Amino acid sequence: MSRTTLISPSILSADFARLGEEIQAIDTAGADMIHVDVMDGHYVPNLTIGPTVLKDLKLYSTKPFDVHLMISPVDPLIAEFAKAGADYLTVHPDAGPHIHRTLQAIRDHGMKPGVALNPATPINVLDHVMDEIDLVLVMGVNPGFGGQSFILSQLEKIRSLSRMTAASGRDIILEVDGGVTPFTARQCREAGANALVAGSAVFKGSGTYAENIAAIRGKSSAQVT
Numbered sequence: 001m002s003r004t005t006l007i008s009p010s011i012l013s014a015d016f017a018r019l020g021e022e023i024q025a026i027d028t029a030g031a032d033m034i035h036v037d038v039m040d041g042h043y044v045p046n047l048t049i050g051p052t053v054l055k056d057l058k059l060y061s062t063k064p065f066d067v068h069l070m071i072s073p074v075d076p077l078i079a080e081f082a083k084a085g086a087d088y089l090t091v092h093p094d095a096g097p098h099i100h101r102t103l104q105a106i107r108d109h110g111m112k113p114g115v116a117l118n119p120a121t122p123i124n125v126l127d128h129v130m131d132e133i134d135l136v137l138v139m140g141v142n143p144g145f146g147g148q149s150f151i152l153s154q155l156e157k158i159r160s161l162s163r164m165t166a167a168s169g170r171d172i173i174l175e176v177d178g179g180v181t182p183f184t185a186r187q188c189r190e191a192g193a194n195a196l197v198a199g200s201a202v203f204k205g206s207g208t209y210a211e212n213i214a215a216i217r218g219k220s221s222a223q224v225t
């Protein structure tokens with residue numbers, strides 16, 4: 001894929017008391033999408049936000065909201081996330097119960113469906129749903145928390161998925177989430193990822209938000225206007 005790598009900062013590492021301002025700031029700093037991690041304290045051992053907050057956050061950016069559901073079950077909340085304005089809605093196949101039905105429901109509600117693969121989840125769970133999805137999210141860490149280190153075995157998975165998405169003939173975003181730093185971002189890009197989620201590296205990195213985003217994209221901020 002020749003286009004520039006999409007950067008989707010995860011607001012999990014933002015200041016939750018100032019989420020609207022933080023979203024405006026990353027939008028201005030060059031974010032391509034806004035990554036929202038939804039956790040239920042059940043599928044993952046952490047709790048974040050739901051559709052009510054998402055709806056209010058949508059007022060702060062017109063960029064696509066890339067909503068990552070770490071909840072189980074998923075289906076009862078699909079309509080709420082559609083109403084709240086989710087653009088991409090990504091789900092974990094093991095969150096159950098029926099991934100194909102869930103992906104169809106996401107599409108039927110006007111959103112773009114994505115599938116997230118945990119570090120131990122094999123790529124063949126996608127074999128029979130490739131026509132249903134617009135995004136594959138490879139977890140570089142086990143889901144639930146920001147600030148973890150990238151699990152290097154996922155690079156081979158990204159390479160395989162890059163071949164798989166290319167073979168599909170469809171324009172599927174191949175996104176990596178978790179442990180993305182300027183260093184691992186390069187490895188992920190070289191393995192074929194065309195979108196990167198980063199929480200700590202954007203919000204807690206050494207530079208301005210614009211510099212941090214540019215570094216993950218593999219450019220100096222001067223090259224990104």
Ligand code: DX5
Binds near residue numbers: 068180
């Ligand atoms: C983890 C989340 C990630 C997380 C990434 O469950 O899905 O989006 O915020 O955080 P960093 O970039 O700090 O690893």
Ligand code: ZN
Binds near residue numbers: 035
């Ligand atoms: Zn995420």
